[in-house]
Amino acid sequence: MFQHRTSAARPRISGRRRRALLAATAAGCTLVTLAACGAPGSGSGSPGDASPTAVNTAVGDTPATLTLFSSAGLQAYEQDLADAFHAKHPKIKVKLRVEGDNNFNTVLPRLLASGSAPDIVQPYDLPGGVKAGLLTDLDAYDKAYGWASKVPASALAPGRVSNGVIGGGSLYQAGGSAGPLVGVFYNKELAAKVGMTKPPASIGELEAVMAKAKRTGITPIVASNQDGLIGHLYNLLLGNYMGAQALSDLVHHKPGVTLDTPAAVEATEVLHKWIKAGYLASDVNALNQEASYGKFTGGKGLFFFQGSWITQTLDKNFKGKYGVFPMPPTEKGGLYAGMTSNTLAFSIAARSKNKDAAALFLDFLTTPEAAKVAVKNGYAALTSGSDGEAKPSLSGTMTQQIQAGYAAIAADNGFDSWLQNSAPEVNTKLIQQLQLLVSGKVAPAEMVKTLQTTYSKALKGS
Incomplete structure (x- = not known):
């Protein structure tokens, strides 16, 4: 059901799991950061709840351990993201569960359907995961955190699914915006x-x-x-x-x-x-x-x-x-x-027991700290989008x-x-x-x- 995540940007080239794309952000650029508002309710931590409505964004000081299912090729990048998130939210740990690139496609759907599902994943076949009820509808979190105002619509569109079609409808994959040019x-x-x-x-x-x-x-x-x-x-x-x-x-x-x-x-x-x-x-x-x-x-x-x-x-x-x-x-x-392909977009497993904390991690991906991690690992990252940053020029460094x-x-x-x-x-x-x-x-x-x-x-x- 889930395809192996390789970059179709590069026919006959080894996938993005095997090497980072060497791109970077200009020095001093930052993302627009919007403060997450607290929402009432007991949260949406119940496993199997694929469409939570009551969410809690005030979970940064609540101890939790998240599991991020990673492939070997992206382990270094995603470990850096986990470390940066933990530095900002010390009470929440993110542990990687790493699978070999060749086995990732086979293991992921079985793992998502199991009683030990990870919290955070990056599936390629989004419609298949949605149809099987294995991924969380993120609309409530999108509204609470204001992701649609932080990330370009075209960067979020590949994370939206409606009637088995990507590009519109509810959000199932979210985060920041980083990738190759x-x-x-x-x-x-x-x-x-x-x-x-x-x-x-x-x-x-x-x-x-x-x-x-x-x-x-x-x-x-x-x-x-x-x-x-x-x-x-x-x-x-x-x-x-x-x-x-x-x-x-x-x-x-x-x-x-x-x-x-x-x-x-x-x-x-x-x-x-x-x-x-x-x-x-x-x-x-x-x-x-x-x-x-x-x-x-x-x-x-x-x-x-x-x-x-x-x-x-x-x-x-x-x-x-x-x-x-x-x-x-x-x-x-x-x-x-x-x-492009968005390397800062992730999904939350429907069986995750820590959906609110996992959503906080997705929100972290829209911050300058996450952008710096993307840059360190060889991607261009979305910055504040000011006019000065959006003007192509023949001057300046390659970065x-x-x-x-x-x-x-x-x-x-x-x-x-x-x-x-x-x-x-x-x-x-x-x-x-x-x-x-x-x-x-x-x-x-x-x-x-x-x-x-x-x-x-x-x-x-x-």
Whole structure:
């Protein structure tokens, strides 16, 4: 029922359990912290109560021990969160129960249904857990703590479930907002040669920079498509033209949503236009991910559409020679959008005996202390969202650029997911179609129809 939590952000790369994504927050940034109000009532500690109504937020001074079910790959990160929470609330301990990555998926549903269920978990298949009655409806806690006012709606949406569909309805997974930035990495030396002094503010401005690079003899885009990783660029375009919400609705199987729309076709046409213009290397279909890393660090191209996890993988000698900005919106002044996965979102088991204390832990995840832990472990973390933090720039450190891009997307509620996350069959078909698009063997509208047909068949068979 519960899928193994790996990051679909990185096809054919080891999951986020095996390495942190190297992103960080700018120095001095803080989250907006709202004081939790005390609520009357005896609390909701009774095991099996999946929809508590009477909750108690004044539990910080009440001794309790919480169990957090962790995978081995996230143990260090989640232990740091537990330690930071205990430092703020000394009377509440958080103990990790650690399971190997390969067994996590198998053990979790059985554990949640047992009499020794953990208090805090991070399931991937949220609808399955909700349908089985294994997870707690957090609406009462959301209201008591004001999480909806602390965290962007697009960061909370993946934790909402209604009639088996993610994105709306009651909240079953909550916390802060931290994760990777998927954006446009650039070679600083080549950017200077083409006169790029600020991040492009629209797709048109981005195209203008690429056209100038091409005229100068510089390959505009480094990518690999032997493994379909042009998909990062394609997903960014889909998020822009369809809108982040529409793309997320598709990935989360909202009834009636379709990929076969004029907006999706337009996004595909833009990618096709860039291919025909020679903005990608002619051998892109033969390149794998590792080779593309070598090309980018070897100065063979201006832009690299990737996630901030690559900063751990790129040649260390290239450090300081590249930067990143978020994918610009379709029009200047438009909304930013980009894919991410929220590493500060957790659920409370329905059989937890300490729901109120567990909810206090989830509220802690919205604080500056939790953001610092996320940063320490290699993620960008949501900060106060002030205008100054949400303005992408080519100046500052890599850390500051990643944070600025993440904050800009957060400010526009632009977090979405990857199309290939909608179904394994879609992932396989997308790689094939992107390769055909590069080789000129499929037209944009035809590609979109094929992906939609694959999506529809996958949903019918699920």
